[in-house]
Amino acid sequence: MTPVLELDDVSVTFRMGGPLRRTSIRAIRGVSLRVDPGETLGLVGESGSGKTTTSAVALGLRAPTSGTVRFDGSPFPRRRRALAGRMQAVLQHPQWSLDPRMRIGASVAEPLAVLGGGDTAPQVAESLAEVGLDPSFAQRYPHQLSGGQRQRASIARALITRPPFLVFDEAVSALDVSVQAQILNLIRDLQEAHGFAALFISHDLGAVRYVADRIAVMRRGEIVETADAAVFYERPAHEYSQRLLEAL
Numbered sequence: 001m002t003p004v005l006e007l008d009d010v011s012v013t014f015r016m017g018g019p020l021r022r023t024s025i026r027a028i029r030g031v032s033l034r035v036d037p038g039e040t041l042g043l044v045g046e047s048g049s050g051k052t053t054t055s056a057v058a059l060g061l062r063a064p065t066s067g068t069v070r071f072d073g074s075p076f077p078r079r080r081r082a083l084a085g086r087m088q089a090v091l092q093h094p095q096w097s098l099d100p101r102m103r104i105g106a107s108v109a110e111p112l113a114v115l116g117g118g119d120t121a122p123q124v125a126e127s128l129a130e131v132g133l134d135p136s137f138a139q140r141y142p143h144q145l146s147g148g149q150r151q152r153a154s155i156a157r158a159l160i161t162r163p164p165f166l167v168f169d170e171a172v173s174a175l176d177v178s179v180q181a182q183i184l185n186l187i188r189d190l191q192e193a194h195g196f197a198a199l200f201i202s203h204d205l206g207a208v209r210y211v212a213d214r215i216a217v218m219r220r221g222e223i224v225e226t227a228d229a230a231v232f233y234e235r236p237a238h239e240y241s242q243r244l245l246e247a248l
């Protein structure tokens, strides 16, 4: 089975500073992971451990300093547009994907634009219904929605092109606990219905437990453990994983 996503020995170094004083930060080092079709890999680790940098590489938004990335068995095309509709991201703050000045319907329809085609209204209505929002929400603005509804709309947007791969980066972290559970259940239901693969990133091991088939633990830019979720939550191998779980 060809993985949907494969990172092999990926490192990312950020270089900063002017001509006189230069520093560099190695955000991730030697990261190898794969996400198989239909599975969810949970990526956990404390703040600054390199999760978002890893997701940026996985989404083709940042080129690795070294190492290789394969999507559907091939290196990323040079023009990211060629991937349009095949991967999408759901981020921590819905305002990062929902423009406050645009109606929800227009934001949800946006990923379809690069694919071309005609009237998007029926697909928008279908996508909104799938995430539990009435089609009338298409006419509203983000500020007229609750936090949970906004995150549902972001998910509708991410799903509208039926991508085989989705990245969730702290997608429930900003929500109240009760709303978190609803959104996590929604993600699980949608995955059952559509069979997409996902990279689910969170510092919250409790949230990851709801959705992940396998877990990768990051610490200071490196993956220290990868395990089946069932095994991981019972018997974490790495001492750092044990500490994370004890804090839960």
Ligand SMILES: Nc1ncnc2c1ncn2[C@@H]1O[C@H](COP(=O)(O)OP(=O)(O)OP(=O)(O)O)[C@@H](O)[C@H]1O
Pocket: 014, 016, 025, 026, 027, 028, 045, 046, 047, 048, 049, 050, 051, 052, 053, 054, 203
């Ligand atoms: N654009 C950037 N320029 C310089 N350094 C960066 C940049 N982005 C991230 N870093 C650094 O890289 C390291 C990893 O950051 P990253 O955002 O990937 O961690 P994270 O696990 O997503 O953290 P969080 O849980 O807070 O979201 C950190 O030390 C961070 O300060």
Ligand SMILES: [Mg+2]
Pocket: 051, 052, 053
């Ligand atoms: Mg992050």
